[in-house]
Amino acid sequence: MVYICIYSKKIIQVTLQKDCNEGDLVWVKKNEIQKYKKTWEGDYIFLDWLVQDKPFFSAKFNYKDNKFIDYEVTFYD
Secondary structure, three states: OEOOOOOOOOOOOOOOOOOOOOOOOOOOOHHHHHHOOOOOOOHHHHHHHHHOOOOOEEEEEEEEOOEEEEEEEEEOO
């Protein structure tokens, strides 16, 4: 099971931290998200929701031995 937090912003006015133990942080335009191939399989599901401007959501993505199994999602208006 993996919990994630995703933030989206219409206007970027923040400088990202250079040193991060999570990897290289970058701002990505919504229509360019799918260009990033180094991500977990389940990420492509919620990344599509961001591109489609789905409402706020809470989701749980289940993995076993690093293999994507399934997910549960609740969309909020």
